Amino acid sequence: MKREETEAHITVRGLDMAYGDFVVQRDLNFDIRRGDIFVIMGGSGCGKSTLLRHMVGLTTPASGEIFFNGKSFWNSDEREQSEIKRGFGVLFQNGALWSSMTLEENISLPLKEYTELKAADIEEIVSLKLALVGLKGFGGYYPSEISGGMRKRAGLARAMALDPEILFFDEPSAGLDPVSAKLLDDLIRELRDSLGATIVLVTHELSSIFAIGDNSVFLDTETKTVIAGGDPCKLLEESVDPKVLSFLTRGERYE
Numbered sequence: 001m002k003r004e005e006t007e008a009h010i011t012v013r014g015l016d017m018a019y020g021d022f023v024v025q026r027d028l029n030f031d032i033r034r035g036d037i038f039v040i041m042g043g044s045g046c047g048k049s050t051l052l053r054h055m056v057g058l059t060t061p062a063s064g065e066i067f068f069n070g071k072s073f074w075n076s077d078e079r080e081q082s083e084i085k086r087g088f089g090v091l092f093q094n095g096a097l098w099s100s101m102t103l104e105e106n107i108s109l110p111l112k113e114y115t116e117l118k119a120a121d122i123e124e125i126v127s128l129k130l131a132l133v134g135l136k137g138f139g140g141y142y143p144s145e146i147s148g149g150m151r152k153r154a155g156l157a158r159a160m161a162l163d164p165e166i167l168f169f170d171e172p173s174a175g176l177d178p179v180s181a182k183l184l185d186d187l188i189r190e191l192r193d194s195l196g197a198t199i200v201l202v203t204h205e206l207s208s209i210f211a212i213g214d215n216s217v218f219l220d221t222e223t224k225t226v227i228a229g230g231d232p233c234k235l236l237e238e239s240v241d242p243k244v245l246s247f248l249t250r251g252e253r254y255e
């Protein structure tokens with residue numbers, strides 16, 4: 001078992017990602033502090049979702065390592081890996097709820113699958129999670145009966161069912177109107193503050209990036225690696241890279 005002394009919650013070292021011969025990104029190196037909202041940004045197709053899939057243990061790196069609390073995920077055995085994964089809550093891009101199940105049933109799924117909890121305890125946890133995302137009393141509703149913003153919040157509740165240490169969200173506010181997107185950002189920040197979870201957020205929404213991002217990396221499509229990182233607001237003030245600035249200003253200043 002390789003170990004690395006580090007304060008970081010998550011550490012990515014020399015990560016190369018590829019689909020067969022097609023290299024998506026190479027030599028990624030960054031640290032994520034415990035309790036941060038860490039933003040993975042970059043243009044469409046640069047590899048943000050791919051990076052998330054590597055971080056949650058779904059896709060094997062072409063090379064490199066990912067450490068959680070200093071422990072290398074890809075050098076751990078299957079049992080250790082599933083233990084690490086047990087601490088993850090994930091909301092995938094377009095991550096949908098099961099339409100044939102109520103919100104209550106959707107959120108209780110991971111609890112039924114991964115715990116031995118009794119039905120009454122599961123019910124209690126589910127209503128707690130629903131309350132946490134502002135959906136108290138909506139447990140009996142089907143996804144089609146609520147708004148898009150409420151569905152996203154229910155998705156967050158499901159990702160949080162097992163009290164994860166790390167939450168991974170891929171474009172959570174995609175398709176939402178600006179007001180609902182802002183509410184979702186506020187909720188993500190509240191969850192971080194109240195639960196102390198580390199949040200890894202893939203997004204290209206500038207408002208989210210600046211409002212709730214503590215730290216970030218910018219993946220570049222052309223050079224296929226990280227070309228910038230840090231506090232997004234500082235990045236906007238201090239970066240001199242035209243690609244980074246163009247992204248952070250939606251091209252208004254630099255295209």
Ligand SMILES: Nc1ncnc2c1ncn2[C@@H]1O[C@H](COP(=O)(O)OP(=O)(O)O)[C@@H](O)[C@H]1O
Pocket residue numbers: 019022024042043044045046047048049050051
């Ligand atoms: N399963 C796959 N097989 C082959 N290529 C893929 C696969 N998934 C994504 N890609 C390609 O990898 C690149 C990165 O994709 P993705 O991680 O989805 O980007 P992003 O989330 O930043 O938009 C894109 O060029 C995409 O076409």
Ligand SMILES: [Mg+2]
Pocket residue numbers: 048049050093
């Ligand atoms: Mg994506």
